[in-house]
Amino acid sequence: MPNGLLALTNFTSQEKGHAFHPAPLRFLNTTASSTAVARSFSASFVFAIVSVVDGLSDQGLAFVVAPTSDLSSANGGQYLGLLNANGTASGHILAVEITIRNPELSDINSNHVGINVNSLISQQAKPAGYYADDDDMAFRDLMLNSRRPMQVWVDYDGEGRRLNVTLAPVQAPKPKYPLLSEAIDLSTIMADTMYAGFSSSSGMVSTHHYVLGWSFSFDGPAPPLDFSKLPSLPHVGPKPRSKILYITLPLAIMLLIAAVLAVTFIVWRRRHRFAEVREDWEEDFGPHRFAYKDLFHATDGFKNRNVLGVGGFGKVYNGVLPVSNLEIAVKRVSHDSRQGIRKFIAEVVSIGRLRHRNLTQLLGYCWRNGELLLVYDYMANGSLDKYLHNKNGPALCWPQRYLIVKGIASSLLYLHEDWEQVVIHRDIKASNVLLDREMNGRLGDFGLARLYDHGTNAQTTHVVGTMGYLAPELMRTGKATPSADVFAFGVFLLEVVCGRRPIGSDEHNNPMVLVD
Template identity: 50%
Template sequence: MLPRYLLLCLIFLIPASASYTNDGFTYDGFSSGMLRFDGVASISSRALMLTDGVAQSVGRAFFGGRFDSISSFSTTFVFVISPPYSDLGGHGLAFTVSATTDSLLGASPSQYMGIFNPENNGNVTNQLFAVELDTIQNPEFRDINSNHVGIDVNTLVSINSHPAGYYTPDGNFTDLLLISGKPMQVWVDYDDSSHQVNVSLAPYLEQKPQRPLLSNTINLTSVLPRSVYVGFASATSTVRSIHRIIGWSFNPNGEAKPLNYSVLSEIIQDVRRDAQSRSHVPKGVLIPVIIVSVFITTVVIVAIYVYMKKARQSGDWEIDCGSASFTYKDLAAATNSFSDKMLLGKGGFGKVYKGLLQTSKQNVAIKRVSPESKQGMKEFIAEITILGHLHHRNLVQLLGYCRNKSELLLVYDYMPNGSLDRVLHGRDKQTVGWVHRFNIIKGIAAGLCYLHEDWEKVVIHRDIKASNVLLDNEMNGRLGDFGLARLHNHGTDAHTTHLAGTWGYIAPELSRLGRATKATDVFAFGVFMLEVVCGRRPIQVNDSDGEPVLLTDWVVDAWESGSILNTVDPKLEDYLSEEAELVLKLGLLCSHSAQSARPCMRLVMQYLSKDVLLPDYQPSFLSLTSRDEEFGQHILSCPSVAATMTGLSGGR
C-alpha cells in the first residue's frame, strides 16, 4: 500500500495541452507538465486527480515553478467532485497560494483539507492564502453551511464564506451543489492596488457572473512573501470523494487566459467513462474480492445478530438518556402535521415547531433535524445522551426524542419568549430590563457551573451564545442546544481537538489548537455577558469606516477613555451602575486572551452574587499574556471551590 505522503514528484515535460509564459500558464487538461505532486494526487484521463476515492487521504498539486513576483493575479479552473453518495462528500478542495510546498507535507486529512494540521492551523507563519470549496459540515463549525465557498488566510476559519452558488444577470441567487458530480468553474481575482479579492462560481460553460460570490479586502502583501507557489489541495475523511481539476489557467500579473472548452468537454466525457470503468472489477482481483466480501458479509451478519439481540432487550433504537421516546404519530398530531403555522424557527440543522401534546396538553418545542444535515445523527445522539441526564432550572429540559426512518426529532420544554438573541437584536420592539438581564446572566452562570463542576461528569458546551439561551414565561434564561457538547470525567482533560463554536465567541487558544476546555466555555460566557449588557453583537461593523469591531475591544476602549458605563445598552434606563460595572469588568476578565487568567464558573457565580469582591484591576491587565514576565504576579487562579484572586491588587 502506498504511504499517505509520497515524496514530491517533479515533472518538467511540457505537453501540447499546457502553455507557460511570463504571463502565467494554461492547462486545457493535464498529461504531464511542470507539476509538483504530493500524497495521492495523480493524472488520470487527462484530468488532475487530487484524491482517488480512498478514505483519510490527502492530495496536492502545485505548479512546478515558483513565481518571484505576483501582483494583481487572476486564476480560473474547472473542477468536478464525485462523491460515493449523492448527498454526502468530503472534505472538498482548495486553491492555494503559499510560501512553500514543503510546509504542507505534515498537513492532515479530513477537515484540515490537506493544508494544515491541528498544531499549525491559524499560525501567521503559514503564509498561505486559499479559496476553499467545502463539501461537508464539520461539527466544530456549526453555523457554517456544509456546501460553501470560503476565503482563508493562514487558517481554515474563513474570513468570509457563502453558500455555493452564483448570481444571475437579473440579480437572483442560484444554489449549486458542489458534490453533484457536475463540472463547475471558479474565478479568483486579486487587485493589488485596492487589495480586493473577488471569488466567483458558476456551472460549467456558463459565463463568469457579473456579481462575485465573495468579495473581500485583504492585503496579501502582508500575508505572503514575494516568492510563492500556486496549486491545489484536497482531502477525504471517512467519507470519501474523488476531486478532479479539469482545466486551469493562472496569470500572476493580470487576467488569466480563457480555457479551451471544446477540449475540456472531451476530457469531462473521458472522466465519466473512467468513473464507470472503476465500477468494474478486473478478473485478476476477483478471487481476493470474493474472499474479502465473504469475510465482510460474515461480520455484518454477526453485527446484525448482536444489534437485534440488544434491540429485543432494550426496545427498538432506545438510548440510555433518561428521557422518554415519542412516536412520530404523536408529534405529527401535536404540530398539525408540522404545519408552517406552528414553525418557530429554522437553522442549519432543520426546523423547530411548537407543539401541543394531545395526552398531557403540554406545550412543547420539537426540533426536526433535516435529513440533509450531514452531522445530524451525531449531533442528535450527542444531545440525547448528554441533555437527557441533565436536570437544572437554567438548562432547557429535554423531554424525549423520536426517530422515524430518516426523521430525527427532539422534544423540549416550550420557551414562550423565544431566544435571547431575538430579544436583544430582533426587529421587534420588545426590551428586556436590567433586572431580567442580570438574572439571565446569573442563571446561565449557574447552569454552566452545574455543567462544569456539579454534575457527575464535566460537560463542555462549546457553543454558548445569545441564540442558544431561551427565555421561559418568567423571562428566566435557560441554556440549550447541546449538539456540540462533549463530556469527560472530573480530573481529566477533554479529548475533543476540533474547533467548534461561533465566530466572536471563540477563545484564542481554541482557534489555534482546536482544543475545547472549561476555560473556552468561560471565554464565550464572558463575551455573552458583554453582549447582554451592551446590546451589541460580539462582532459589529463600525459605522464610520465599515471595519469589524470586536465587542471586547470596544468595551476596553470605552473603559480606557474614561467610563466603561458608556457601553451599556441605551435602551436600559433602569440599570444599577454598580451591577452593570461588575458585569462588564467580569465579562472582560472571563474573555481574557490568556486562559489561565479566566476565573472558573464557581468563582464567577460568587462574583455575581457579591459573595466575593471582584479585584480592582485596570484595563492594562487585559493586554497581558501568559508569556509576559509580569503576568505571574497578576494571574487569576481557580484550583478549587475556595479559589480566590491572587496577586492582582490595583492599577499599575
C-alpha cells in the first residue's frame, strides 16, 4: 500500500494472497562429509488482523518457507492459500500459522498459533498468548483478531535442531520463554534454496490480514524492527464527525427537508423493488445470506441473455458480483412452503460449508417472495450433459472421461463418509456434473440434498430425483441413503462410457432403459 503496509488479503471473501522475498535464500550448509545441514535462522514480523465485524474474523495468515514463490495452485479458505484441497504437500513446506479453528484440520481453537510441516495439521499448536517475564511466568492471552498489531519471532537453532515461536504485543520486549518449542531437524525438510514470506486467505467474514514490517537473518537474531517507522493501520468504522457539520447544520436543514421530500417516492419504489423476506432466525446463518439487490445487478436483472441453463427447478443465470468481481452462477428455485423454508435454508447453509475440489462451491442464498436464489461458483465449461449428448458439440477423450468419473466418485466418498454429517445428494446425473476451466468434474445442484448424522438412519421422505437414475428400493422404502446415490452414480458411469441417456429409444424408436 502507499504507506508501506503489506496487505495480504482485502475485504473480499474467499480470497488468498502471498508475499515472498523476491530472491531465494540458501537454507542448507554442506559439511566436510558432504552432509546437508539446515542453517540457523531467525525471522521477526509484526502483523494485524482487521475484520469488518468487531471480534469476528475468518481464516488467517502464516509465515512460510517454501521451495517456490508461486502458490497460485493452492486453495484459499482453510488451506490459507498454502496447500491444495488434500491439506498436504509433497515436501519442503514449513509454516507458522496464525489462524482460527478448522475442525477438519484438527485445530485446537479459534485463536491459536501452530507449527506445520508439509501439512496444515499442526505438529504443535497453542492458544495465542505469551509468558510474562515475572516470577510466576503467568500466561497472558492475546486475541489475534483484536485489530491491534502483534509481533512474532520464529527462531531455528541448527545445532540444537529446535524451532521456537514467540508471540507478544507490539513494542513489548521479546519474552524469555517461547510460546511453542518443537524439536525438529529441518535438514530433512529444507531444499537447498527456499523462499521466505507470507501466505494468507479470507473466508466468509470479510477480513484484512496485514504485515506492518518484517526482518530475517541467518546464523543470528533477526534485526530489531524500528517501530517508529512502521506504517499505521487504516481506520475501521465511521469517521469522526467534522465540526463544520454543527456550524452549517441550521442552514442545511431546509435543504435537507426539500431533498428528502423529493426522493422519498423514488426510494420507496426502489426498496419495494428489492424487498426481501427476512426472519429473526436467519441471523444465525450470518454471511451466507446475499442481498437480492446485489444478485439482481450481478445478473443484469436476470436477463435471458445471462441464462446458463434451465432445469426442473428453475433457471440458472451467469453473473458478476459488483464489489468483488467474483463470477457466479445464480439458480432461482420456487419454494412456497414457509413451514419448511427454515429447515431448507439451514441445510443450504450446512452444505455451504462443504469443501472438496470436486464439488461446486455453494456460496450462499437469498430468499424473496416465495423464491430461493442459490449462489454457486461459476463453472466455465458448463455441464457434462452437453458434451455427452450434443452431437454437434465437442467430444471428450477417454482420459477426460476417466478424470471426471474419478472426481465425482471422490466427491461422493466425501459426502457419504468423510464430512461431519452424511450428505445424500439425491439427484446425481450428467446435467448436475459441471466442468471447470481445466475440465475437472464438479458435482453441483444440492437443491434436493438431505443431511443426517453418522450412525443414524435415514428418514422416510418423498421420492425425488430423475427417472432412469432412481434406485429400485426407493419406490418401496422412500428412504434416501448413500446406496441410492451409488446406484445413480452407476447409471451416470454407464452414461459417460457409452454416451447414451438413461432413458431413450433405439434405432427402431423402441423405448430403451440403459440399466436394462
